[in-house]
Amino acid sequence: MPAGWVVSYKREQVVKIGFLVVALVGFGLASRSAGAEVTLQLHSPLIWSNEAAILEVTVKNPAPRTGRPRLPAVSDFKVVSLDGPSTQYEIINGRKSMFYKYHYQLVPLGGTTGEFTIGPVTVPVRGDKNLRSGTTVLRVYRKPKEAVLFDCKVLPPGGPVGAPFRVEYTIYFAGERGKRDDGFFSFGSQANPLGPRRLDLPILKQSNVRVNPIALLENVDVIPVRLPNSNNARVLVQESFATKDGDYGYKTLVFGFEVTPLTTGAIEVGGASVDMELFTGKTAIRRGLFGRRQEVAVPSVFTARTGPVTYQVQALPEEGRPPGFTGAVGSYRVSVTASPAEVAAFDPITLDIRVSGKGLLEALKPAAWSEIDSLTRDFQVSTDVDSGKVEGGARVFTQVLRPRSETVTAIPPVPFPFYDPTRKEYRVAYSEAVPITVRAVKTVGADAAIRSTQSTQRPVSVAPSIISHHIGIGANFQSIGEARPPVNPRKQVVSVTLATVLILPPLLFVLLIALLRFRGRDASHHKKSQALGKALAALAARPDALHLSHACEGYFRDRLELPPGEVTPVDLSAALTRQGVPPELQTSAVHLLERIHAGKFGGGQEATGALVTETQAALQELERCLRG
Numbered sequence: 001m002p003a004g005w006v007v008s009y010k011r012e013q014v015v016k017i018g019f020l021v022v023a024l025v026g027f028g029l030a031s032r033s034a035g036a037e038v039t040l041q042l043h044s045p046l047i048w049s050n051e052a053a054i055l056e057v058t059v060k061n062p063a064p065r066t067g068r069p070r071l072p073a074v075s076d077f078k079v080v081s082l083d084g085p086s087t088q089y090e091i092i093n094g095r096k097s098m099f100y101k102y103h104y105q106l107v108p109l110g111g112t113t114g115e116f117t118i119g120p121v122t123v124p125v126r127g128d129k130n131l132r133s134g135t136t137v138l139r140v141y142r143k144p145k146e147a148v149l150f151d152c153k154v155l156p157p158g159g160p161v162g163a164p165f166r167v168e169y170t171i172y173f174a175g176e177r178g179k180r181d182d183g184f185f186s187f188g189s190q191a192n193p194l195g196p197r198r199l200d201l202p203i204l205k206q207s208n209v210r211v212n213p214i215a216l217l218e219n220v221d222v223i224p225v226r227l228p229n230s231n232n233a234r235v236l237v238q239e240s241f242a243t244k245d246g247d248y249g250y251k252t253l254v255f256g257f258e259v260t261p262l263t264t265g266a267i268e269v270g271g272a273s274v275d276m277e278l279f280t281g282k283t284a285i286r287r288g289l290f291g292r293r294q295e296v297a298v299p300s301v302f303t304a305r306t307g308p309v310t311y312q313v314q315a316l317p318e319e320g321r322p323p324g325f326t327g328a329v330g331s332y333r334v335s336v337t338a339s340p341a342e343v344a345a346f347d348p349i350t351l352d353i354r355v356s357g358k359g360l361l362e363a364l365k366p367a368a369w370s371e372i373d374s375l376t377r378d379f380q381v382s383t384d385v386d387s388g389k390v391e392g393g394a395r396v397f398t399q400v401l402r403p404r405s406e407t408v409t410a411i412p413p414v415p416f417p418f419y420d421p422t423r424k425e426y427r428v429a430y431s432e433a434v435p436i437t438v439r440a441v442k443t444v445g446a447d448a449a450i451r452s453t454q455s456t457q458r459p460v461s462v463a464p465s466i467i468s469h470h471i472g473i474g475a476n477f478q479s480i481g482e483a484r485p486p487v488n489p490r491k492q493v494v495s496v497t498l499a500t501v502l503i504l505p506p507l508l509f510v511l512l513i514a515l516l517r518f519r520g521r522d523a524s525h526h527k528k529s530q531a532l533g534k535a536l537a538a539l540a541a542r543p544d545a546l547h548l549s550h551a552c553e554g555y556f557r558d559r560l561e562l563p564p565g566e567v568t569p570v571d572l573s574a575a576l577t578r579q580g581v582p583p584e585l586q587t588s589a590v591h592l593l594e595r596i597h598a599g600k601f602g603g604g605q606e607a608t609g610a611l612v613t614e615t616q617a618a619l620q621e622l623e624r625c626l627r628g
Contacts (some may be wrong), residue, residue, distance in 0.1 A: 001572040012026070017428035017565045020344060021050050030439050038058065038131045039057075039058045040062070040136045041055075041597060042118070042138055047138070048140070048142070048502060049140050049142055050247060053138055056211070057069045057071075057101070058134070059085070059099065059131065060099055061097055065126040066100070066123060066124070068085075070122045070123070071104060071118075077106045077108055078106075078109055079107075080314065082103040084100070084102030087101075091460065105315040112463055113142055115137060117137055118135060119134060119136060122133055132338075138339050142246075143248070145174065146280045146302075148173045148274065150171055150252070150271060150305060152272055152307075152313050153167075159421060159584055160328065162316050162327065162328075162359075162419070162421075162514045163328025163419075165311060167257045169201070169254070170253070172244060173253075173276060174249075174250075174251065175280060176279065178278075196253075196274050197274075197275040198229070198274065199229075199275075200230075202269075202272060203267075203272050206263075207432070210260040211257045211258075211259050211260075212259075213234050213236045213256075214257060215235075215558070219237045220239070223237045224530070235609060238253075246604075248396060253379075259311075260360050261311070263313065266313070267310065267312075267342060270308045272306045274304050275302070275303050277301055279297050281297075282297070282300055282421075283296065283298060303481060303542045316329070321426055322373050322415075322417040323371050325417040326366065326417075328416070329360070329421060330358050330360065330421070331357050331358045331427075332356065332357035332358075332416055332418050333355070333356050333357050334355050334356075334430065335354045335432070336352070336353050337351070338411055343436075344440075345406055346403070347403075349403070350398060350399075351401060352396055353366075354394045354395075354396050355394060355397070355416055356394035356395075361394070365388075365389070366386075366399070369385070369399055369415075378407075379401040379402060379408070380401065382400040382405065391548045405440075405549075408438045409436065409437075411434040411435045413431050415429070478610060532619060534555070538554070548611065548612055549599075550618070552596050552615055553566065555619055556575070556593075558578070561575075569590045572590055581626070585622065589618060592624075596611065599611060
């Protein structure tokens with residue numbers, strides 16, 4: 001082959017490869033730009049008129065030479081570009097996406113208030129094609145003076161006993177919240193991000209109601225918190241924004257309960273109070289770690305209280321009350337299983353009656369089935385019904401029936417009457433009928449049941465010492481035996497055998513209880529005595545942040561008899577108070593536990609070795625105090 005041909009052949013291959021690369025790159029860019037889109041998001045769609053809103057513009061899968069977003073003019077706002085673009089990547093199911101993010105500051109001018117539409121935003125792309133976003137809405141409100149308001153309302157204002165109602169609480173505040181680590185809201189070992197120092201809700205302290213926390217707002221994040229001053233009750237808090245007194249806007253904390261009254265009468269729902277910290281521009285001079293004086297912001301404490309709010313609990317109506325009703329309120333379903341399914345007439349059949357649905361299952365009582373005509377017509381219905389048990393989302397009752405004859409072929413539908421507070425009427429739920437088989441029982445007369453099978457015409461020779469008869473009940477016995485001498489009751493009472501039977505079992509039971517208590521006390525004492533040595537050995541073996549936390553919490557659990565699980569600063573403080581530990585030592589121990597938790601979760605910057613040494617010394621000092 002001539003040399004010129006070889007050169008020509010190679011040049012042709014290079015050209016083909018070049019075209020292929022260009023085609024692939026173009027296809028990739030086209031596919032990426034085909035999925036391009038622009039979205040808008042406000043960091044907060046609700047602001048005060050003296051604040052600035054932050055608008056985030058995101059361009060997904062931008063094509064090459066994509067320009068910066070072009071925001072339309074927004075009346076009464078000044079638009080300031082903050083940064084951009086920042087680049088982010090995302091991989092979902094092996095598919096990679098790229099994002100350009102731009103941030104803009106929207107500053108209201110002249111105390112502007114109202115509702116404003118932001119967008120659409122245009123993003124220029126190479127050529128004549130542009131990308132356009134949708135729109136978003138920004139609401140601007142007047143800011144009231146720093147204050148805290150507390151409202152409570154009940155829905156509906158009254159209802160029958162057993163019917164649940166809702167209690168809704170709203171804390172309104174204007175200003176920057178103080179965030180405390182030692183407030184009455186607790187999040188395990190985390191700080192309190194909500195701000196209230198104290199929250200008192202009388203509804204949680206009443207014994208004649210059942211209270212369950214509920215979320216009041218849809219599509220709003222829920223923050224579960226616990227209130228140690230109200231039997232550690234759980235509250236579901238949601239953050240929002242609301243208007244009050246015209247166009248004044250308030251930040252809010254919203255939470256509520258579903259309350260079920262157990263008795264009639266008035267229930268006081270209001271009278272709740274809250275203490276909350278807000279920054280109002282107040283400052284104070286404090287000394288730093290090395291004695292340096294600095295000016296710091298100091299929050300002010302605001303107290304708010306709800307007005308009186310009363311819910312009236314009414315008795316259930318008498319009119320229309322069905323037979324067998326025993327006070328069930330709600331909406332229920334009933335199902336029945338029977339055992340055995342084949343019996344003789346008048347033999348017992350045990351029914352397991354499962355009642356499920358919406359209502360207070362733990363307070364549910366069995367219906368009075370002995371008063372139901374459809375059951376008593378063909379069955380003897382026992383009046384002895386157990387109180388039931390909650391099992392698998394239902395309350396299960398046991399009822400005994402006895403079929404009256406072999407003509408009975410099924411247990412009829414078992415009713416369960418209840419009052420429906422939604423419809424405001426009595427209703428009855430029925431189970432399905434249960435087929436059964438009843439065998440006939442042969443009946444005989446009194447003579448046949450008593451008379452002897454031996455003929456009365458033939459005389460029978462009977463020994464003098466044997467008492468027997470050929471007719472009557474005596475015909476069933478061949479010998480009664482010899483007469484027994486009368487028994488002296490006094491002698492039987494004071495006999496050794498009777499005394500042993502009466503006295504020995506209780507004595508053995510008392511000794512067993514004493515032994516079990518002694519063994520439990522001895523195990524607890526042994527656990528306490530070994531707590532310090534066990535913790536120091538663990539610290540010496542594995543001095544890292546995780547094992548440091550386990551060793552420290554293990555000592556507190558064993559020495560202070562705390563329940564299993566993570567030991568929080570609140571738990572530790574309460575336990576040390578019960579043991580009479582001095583306040584300064586309590587504060588030191590709690591602060592040490594907080595620092596250990598911070599190191600465990602990556603929030604601390606202290607050297608582990610130094611913290612281990614400090615922990616060893618602190619545990620030894622606490623042990624001396626507890627033994628002293």
